[in-house]
Amino acid sequence: xxxxxxxxxxxxxxxxxxxxxxxxxxxxxxxxxxxxxxxxxxxxxxxxxxxxxxxxxxxxxxxxxxxxxxxxxxxxxxxxxxxxxxxxxxxxxxxxxxxxxxxxxxxxxxxxxxxxxxxxxxxxxxxxxxxxxxxxxxxxxxxxxxxxxxxxxxxxxxxxxxxxxxxxxxxxxxxxxxxxxxxxxxxxxxxxxxxxxxxxxxxxxxxxxxxxxxxxxxxxxxxxxxxxxxxxxxxxxxxxxxxxxxxxxxxxxxxxxxxxxxxxxxxxxxxxxxxxxxxxxxxxxxxxxxxxxxxxxxxxxxxxxxxxxxxxxxxxxxxxxxxxxxxxxxxxxxxxxxxxxxxxxxxxxxxxxxxxxxxxxxxxxxxxxxxxxxxxxxxxxxxxxxxxxxxxxxxxxxxxxxxxxxxxxxxxxxxxxxxxxxxxxxxxxxxxxxxxxxxxxxxxxxxxxxxxxxxxxxxxxxxxxxxxxxxxxxxxxxxxxxxxxxxxxxxxxxxxxxxxxxxxxxxxxxxxxxxxxxxxxxxxxxxxxxxxxxxxxxxxxxxxxxxxxxxxxxxxxxxxxxxxxxxxxxxxxxxxxxxxxxxxxxxxxxxxxxxxxxxxxxxxxxxxxxxxxxxxxxxxxxxxxxxxxxxxxxxxxxxxxxxxxxxxxxxxxxxxxxxxxxxxxxxxxxxxxxxxxxxxxxxxxxxxxxxxxxxxxxxxxxxxxxxxxxxxxxxxxxxxxxxxxxxxxxxxxxxxxxxxxxxxxxxxxxxxxxxxxxxxxxxxxxxxxxxxxxxxxxxxxxxxxxxxxxxxxxxxxxxxxxxxxxxxxxxxxxxxxxxxxxxxxxxxxxxxxxxxxxxxx
Amino acid sequence: xxxxxxxxxxxxxxxxxxxxxxxxxxxxxxxxxxxxxxxxxxxxxxxxxxxxxxxxxxxxxxxxxxxxxxxxxxxxxxxxxxxxxxxxxxxxxxxx
Numbered sequence: 001x002x003x004x005x006x007x008x009x010x011x012x013x014x015x016x017x018x019x020x021x022x023x024x025x026x027x028x029x030x031x032x033x034x035x036x037x038x039x040x041x042x043x044x045x046x047x048x049x050x051x052x053x054x055x056x057x058x059x060x061x062x063x064x065x066x067x068x069x070x071x072x073x074x075x076x077x078x079x080x081x082x083x084x085x086x087x088x089x090x091x092x093x094x095x096x097x098x099x100x101x102x103x104x105x106x107x108x109x110x111x112x113x114x115x116x117x118x119x120x121x122x123x124x125x126x127x128x129x130x131x132x133x134x135x136x137x138x139x140x141x142x143x144x145x146x147x148x149x150x151x152x153x154x155x156x157x158x159x160x161x162x163x164x165x166x167x168x169x170x171x172x173x174x175x176x177x178x179x180x181x182x183x184x185x186x187x188x189x190x191x192x193x194x195x196x197x198x199x200x201x202x203x204x205x206x207x208x209x210x211x212x213x214x215x216x217x218x219x220x221x222x223x224x225x226x227x228x229x230x231x232x233x234x235x236x237x238x239x240x241x242x243x244x245x246x247x248x249x250x251x252x253x254x255x256x257x258x259x260x261x262x263x264x265x266x267x268x269x270x271x272x273x274x275x276x277x278x279x280x281x282x283x284x285x286x287x288x289x290x291x292x293x294x295x296x297x298x299x300x301x302x303x304x305x306x307x308x309x310x311x312x313x314x315x316x317x318x319x320x321x322x323x324x325x326x327x328x329x330x331x332x333x334x335x336x337x338x339x340x341x342x343x344x345x346x347x348x349x350x351x352x353x354x355x356x357x358x359x360x361x362x363x364x365x366x367x368x369x370x371x372x373x374x375x376x377x378x379x380x381x382x383x384x385x386x387x388x389x390x391x392x393x394x395x396x397x398x399x400x401x402x403x404x405x406x407x408x409x410x411x412x413x414x415x416x417x418x419x420x421x422x423x424x425x426x427x428x429x430x431x432x433x434x435x436x437x438x439x440x441x442x443x444x445x446x447x448x449x450x451x452x453x454x455x456x457x458x459x460x461x462x463x464x465x466x467x468x469x470x471x472x473x474x475x476x477x478x479x480x481x482x483x484x485x486x487x488x489x490x491x492x493x494x495x496x497x498x499x500x501x502x503x504x505x506x507x508x509x510x511x512x513x514x515x516x517x518x519x520x521x522x523x524x525x526x527x528x529x530x531x532x533x534x535x536x537x538x539x540x541x542x543x544x545x546x547x548x549x550x551x552x553x554x555x556x557x558x559x560x561x562x563x564x565x566x567x568x569x570x571x572x573x574x575x576x577x578x579x580x581x582x583x584x585x586x587x588x589x590x591x592x593x594x595x596x597x598x599x600x601x602x603x604x605x606x607x608x609x610x611x612x613x614x615x616x617x618x619x620x621x622x623x624x625x626x627x628x629x630x631x632x633x634x635x636x637x638x639x640x641x642x643x644x645x646x647x648x649x650x651x652x653x654x655x656x657x658x659x660x661x662x663x664x665x666x667x668x669x670x671x672x673x674x675x676x677x678x679x680x681x682x683x684x685x686x687x688x689x690x691x692x693x694x695x696x697x698x699x700x701x702x703x704x705x706x707x708x709x710x711x712x713x714x715x716x717x718x719x720x721x722x723x724x725x726x727x728x729x730x731x732x733x734x735x736x737x738x739x740x741x742x743x744x745x746x747x748x749x750x751x752x753x754x755x756x757x758x759x760x761x762x763x764x765x766x767x768x769x770x771x772x773x774x775x776x777x778x779x780x781x782x783x784x785x786x787x788x789x790x791x792x793x794x795x796x797x798x799x800x801x802x803x804x805x806x807x808x809x810x811x812x813x814x815x816x817x818x819x820x821x822x823x824x825x826x827x828x829x830x831x832x833x834x835x836x837x838x839x840x841x
Numbered sequence: 842x843x844x845x846x847x848x849x850x851x852x853x854x855x856x857x858x859x860x861x862x863x864x865x866x867x868x869x870x871x872x873x874x875x876x877x878x879x880x881x882x883x884x885x886x887x888x889x890x891x892x893x894x895x896x897x898x899x900x901x902x903x904x905x906x907x908x909x910x911x912x913x914x915x916x917x918x919x920x921x922x923x924x925x926x927x928x929x930x931x932x933x934x935x936x937x
Contacts, residue, residue: 293851298885303922317893317924324899325862330854330891337924421927 007055012440014051015101017044019509022094026515028082035279035342038075038082041090045071048097059115060100066122067093076279078344084211089125091516092118146187147206149194153259158200158223162252167227168200170255171220173236174244182214185241190220192235197224201259204567215526215567216243221250221259258571279342280369281313282350287336289360294331297358303339305353310343316421320396340368443542446503453496454785458804460488461782493783500541507585507594508536510549514556514583521560528567528578529560535585540592544684547664548594551657555596555680556581558654563600563678573675575599591708597679603672605629612638630670634658665800667817683817693803693813695779696762698743699750702811704784704803705773709816711765713778718757729756731772738763741823742774746798752776764816771823784813798822843874845881849888858891870904879911889923896928 021044024037049064067090074080082090096114103111151157162168173189175182186209190199200221204213222232229247236245250256284306288299306312315337322334343350347367354363464485471477511533522529564570564579571577584595605626612618612632624632632638636655661668665685672678685691693704716731721740724730729740740761744751753759753776761772784803800815843864849857861876868874876895896907909928912920920926 293887296851298851298887300884300886300889300919300923307922312922315922315924315926317889319893319897322890322894322898325858325865325891325895326899328858328891328894328898330858330887330894331851333886333890335890335893339922339924 009440010051010054011101014048014097017047017051018094018098018101019512020044021048022091022098022516023512025087025090025094026512026519029087029519033080033082035075035080038071038080042068042071042075045093052097052100057100059112060097063093063096063115063118063122066119066126070122070125078279085125089118089121092121146183146190146202146209149190150199150202150206153201153221153256155256155260158221158252158256161223166223166225168221168223168250168252169227169229169232170248170250171222171232171236172217172244172246172248173220173242174217174246175214176241176243177216179216179241183210185239186214186218188239189236189242192239193220193222193232196231196235197222197227203258213528217568219258221256279344280346280367282339282341282343282347283366283368284339284341284350285336285362285364286339286354287362287364288333289358290332290334292358292361293333295358297356299333299337302354302357303337306339306341306343306350309345309349309353310341312339312341314340319421320393441502443503446499446542449499450496450503453492453499456492457783457785460485460492461805489783501539503542504539505542505545506537506539507545510545510552511536511583511585513549514552517553518556518560518581521557525560526566527560527564529564529581530576530578531581531583533583538585538587538592540585540684544592544664547660548666548682548684551660551668551682552594552596554654554657555682556583559596559598559600559678563598563602565600592684594682594684595679596682597677599677602674602676602678603630603633603670604674608632627671630672633670634668662815662818665815691784691813693782693784694762695782695811696743696760696775697752697777697779698747698775699752701747701749702779702805702809703743703775704782704811704813705762705764706800706813706816707781709764709766710762711770712763714761714763714772716757716761716772718755721756731756731761733763733772736770738770738772739823740772740774741819744774746819746822764819766817766820769820771820773819773823784811842877844877844879847880848883849881849891850883850885851887854887854891861895865899865905872906874905874907876907876909877911878909878913878916881913881916884916884919886923889920889925892920892928893925 021041024041024044027033028037028041045064045068049061049068052061052064070086070089074082074086096111096118099114100111158168171193173186175185179185186202190202193199200223202209202221203219204215208214209218232247233245236242286299286302288297292299303312303315316339317335317337319335322328328334347365350365351363357363467481468478471481515531515533518529518531521527559581560579564581565573565575567577570579580599582595582597586593586595608629609618609624609632612629612635613620615638617632617635617638618624634654634657638655658668661682661684667683669681669683670678671681692707694707694710695702695704697703714731714733720732721729722732724737730737731740740756742751742754742756743749744754751759751774753774756772756774759774759776760778761774762778764771764773798815798818799812800818801813802810803813805811843861845857846853865874876892892909896909899905900907912929917926917929920929
């Protein structure tokens, strides 16, 4: 392997590790955290650090090293916690490292500035320049926090205070939008106020404030004798980053609601301090003399005692010498144990627990703290794992290795193990490893294979037409050739499917980026969002996944910025303060559907209509269904955003999304209920390379209609096609009335047959809508290779792409979804005059 | 179904073994044997060893299929810390 190849492999590994790390951090952000997770996060950054070292990026390596240190400290602490500050540092680190890994040149100097910034932040974190220590006022912060200054909501107390003639008022504090440490500012505000008034309650709750869940505004309910509003206001004036203070009377019947939260233990977090005692890891072998049971000793008591001083992580019973029931002397001990445990005790402490073991027992305690990584490493062989866990001896392994079978199987057969034990160990290994056997292939190679298959298809169809021409005279030969071609078609199709499957990847990693995006946005906007992601394992073409990321981002930004309300607004509407966004992916009818739904404001059809009128997108006389009005948001230049935000912007609206999706032969549906939320459904083809199509002819032109959109063909009787009042032609087909459109009119072609009853009607279906499309002739089914024409024909509506036919001519591939739209716009135009043409009808 | 008693310790483990063997002999070889631990409250290492011998060793060496059901929380934890928890999840089977 040369350097370049090595670097490629290392980069890939780093990327994978960074992705796992980001996934784990997002879990932590949601509140999940246990030792195992911290260890995994630590492992990932450790691996990345090694990788960066191999790549020779010194400064970047320093960043990875410092992040690793922080994580190491956390994982050694008694009660591991990752604070929001650390989490943000880690996220920034992941971002930087990801950028480095994504960069082609691996040139460190590009990233020096960013790295330095992050290192500075890490410096101040490590020096303990935590926000809380910024001001002398903060001394008590760690002890009692905001909660320590708050009395807690109690209606009776408020009423009594009111009856006693005390003043009660609401203080609204507005922090600057860019205020960095809102919780600290909030603390300073509350602390200052507590010097002149009594703080009854705060909204959001004290613990929420401390967790930085602060809007720009927060409210404080205060009481005091001879309450002077101007004194209250003055008290807060000197505090920096406080933008505004408003003190107002409060309606004791209705105004208290925002303060009426449960004051459970959560509101008063106990100030727990880190201790210096570290967790240690031990591997313990317990081999008690076989006579111990008879002597009245129960070896289980050792495990119970171990449990009392720590946590038994894994426990394995070695049953190599345990006989079956028939031969068992149950009063003798035939098993011994290997345990892995985590504890704060020392080796000596643990040894003292075994003071009572009888003679001929063997207790082995090994401190594996420093090498815990190695013990739970992922590249061990089954045999190694089994020996480590004490389930078999190395000799057992040797004996069975003589025979050539799978080691786990063999040990089970030998009665040394039972399959459950092997599975348990393998499960552990699988958990650590988290993936199965794979090889890395450059995606370019896969693309090349697919391209070659595509060329093969084209070449084959040209051979086909030549050979058919040659065999025109012999019916038998013609049939045989056709059979032979069918066989090769089948094989090429299988090959294509197999290669396509290898280039399909789960959409999970893209969804992960979206989760990150939403998380970052909640930080910026102050909105609370609960994001639920489903269908992560849904696989689709790598290229599609890459291309869909942008539209997805746009839609999610839109959902957070414009869809979801602020927590206050939501509370007012009786919704949960935190909004919900669901992101889901699934396969349906040969396509993939990605759904993004929120439970926010929903689309205000009236506002959309007004805006569309104002912009001249619609005319006041137009009659549009609700669905059509909602679709207007995708029209270029349309936007109903009340304010311009950095993220979603204005003007650059959802039309960009539509454009991008169209380029991918995809489409989007929107459904929304005012006040209840909006759902966007992105529909994409599984792959963009090859599709099954039906070739049709209109005049001299041959066009391809994707097979997935076609339900049937009919040759219509003249009487079944009628003129609908005020509309175009409709086809009466089995009690259904289906609008008729003529392909020659939609694309301004010269047809052979202008009458719907002379040509063939292709019945298209899209969702529950149907349409009959008039063509001259059906030529036949073809697998076609889509060649992108977006550069040349960007604005051509109704065209999904082009393909090269066997004879070298180019044929356009139609976009059925767009045909529906086009026919609706043109419907009134297509009125075939039967009387004039002389058809019966 | 074979019901384990309230206790499975060194004091009765030999008795239980004999009862169980007798019960096994009455059952056809291909029949799955179910040990019901509903009543089991007290267990020690001898008891755990008996269960492991029955549910694993006998299963493998004699082709018997023996399974433990209705395991209470206490018994479950004892089996977990004594490395016998795998007989809870999947039961044991030989040679695959």
